[in-house]
Amino acid sequence: MQRSLSTIEYSGEEASLAMVAKALSHPVRLKILKLLAGETCCFTGELTEIIPMAQSTISQHLKALLEAGLIQGEINPPKVKYCINQANWKQARSLFGEFFGQETISDCKC
Amino acid sequence: MQRSLSTIEYSGEEASLAMVAKALSHPVRLKILKLLAGETCCFTGELTEIIPMAQSTISQHLKALLEAGLIQGEINPPKVKYCINQANWKQARSLFGEFFGQETISDCKC
DNA sequence: CTTATTAATCGTATATTTGCGATGAACTAA
DNA sequence: TTAGTTCATCGCAAATATACGATTAATAAG
Numbered sequence: 001m002q003r004s005l006s007t008i009e010y011s012g013e014e015a016s017l018a019m020v021a022k023a024l025s026h027p028v029r030l031k032i033l034k035l036l037a038g039e040t041c042c043f044t045g046e047l048t049e050i051i052p053m054a055q056s057t058i059s060q061h062l063k064a065l066l067e068a069g070l071i072q073g074e075i076n077p078p079k080v081k082y083c084i085n086q087a088n089w090k091q092a093r094s095l096f097g098e099f100f101g102q103e104t105i106s107d108c109k110c
Numbered sequence: 111m112q113r114s115l116s117t118i119e120y121s122g123e124e125a126s127l128a129m130v131a132k133a134l135s136h137p138v139r140l141k142i143l144k145l146l147a148g149e150t151c152c153f154t155g156e157l158t159e160i161i162p163m164a165q166s167t168i169s170q171h172l173k174a175l176l177e178a179g180l181i182q183g184e185i186n187p188p189k190v191k192y193c194i195n196q197a198n199w200k201q202a203r204s205l206f207g208e209f210f211g212q213e214t215i216s217d218c219k220c
Numbered sequence: 221c222t223t224a225t226t227a228a229t230c231g232t233a234t235a236t237t238t239g240c241g242a243t244g245a246a247c248t249a250a
Numbered sequence: 251t252t253a254g255t256t257c258a259t260c261g262c263a264a265a266t267a268t269a270c271g272a273t274t275a276a277t278a279a280g
Contacts, residue, residue, distance in 0.1 A: 010137040014144075022135035026268085027128045030209075034124075037214045044227060057269050059228055064267095078226045078277050084214045093210035099140075100203035104147040104194045136238085154257060167239050169258055174237095187247050188256045 017099060020092045023068035029061050036084050043079045130202045133178035139171050146194050153189045
């Protein structure tokens, strides 16, 4: 892809928020997060029973969530236990909170 | 792209949230939203002065935000005035609020 | 050691996103 | 009518994302 000649700068907040939003931008990843945040922690194996997708695909989505920092994995041979990353989860919540909390112009009279 | 044989079903909420998250997943779109939500409403023309990208690219991002319902456009010849879509903005806020508000298991003892 | 289980990674195919310049449509001003 | 302004759309190229099956790595069980 052609990029701007002078690479655009974004505030760290914008970059972080965009990164988290991208992680949340796929229904399967939302479902995974909901499962992990809800009832109980899950193993990948259980996810493949709940979500009708190939094991490799689910593993890929888990990797995306890991890289976004929203979850963490703990090796528990021969399984891997994935959990919400509490610290980053809270940070993501406040990022979105701040973003949506900003005042908006109700009437466009400008 | 190959899709699952039986197309996966998502709850409407998951689909909506994923759609909004996708709209928020690009720093430029976040910047645009911040500008629109903040000080004043903007015309596309003003955006091209602030954001160093081609006019066509900005127009594309505005279209994405429009289709996600986060903004609305009002033709004001020869310009177009874009504003936050208040109703959908609030809905998006509560979607994210509910999503992040769900209780998470603090300690993984499962 | 051999086999089974679990999950990551690789390779591949296809779809979508991103960005740009060029063009077109709609309107204004002269 | 003729320019000029504003913005959407088109067409292209390159980068990313998505999904799958096959393979690999690690471990446990026999």
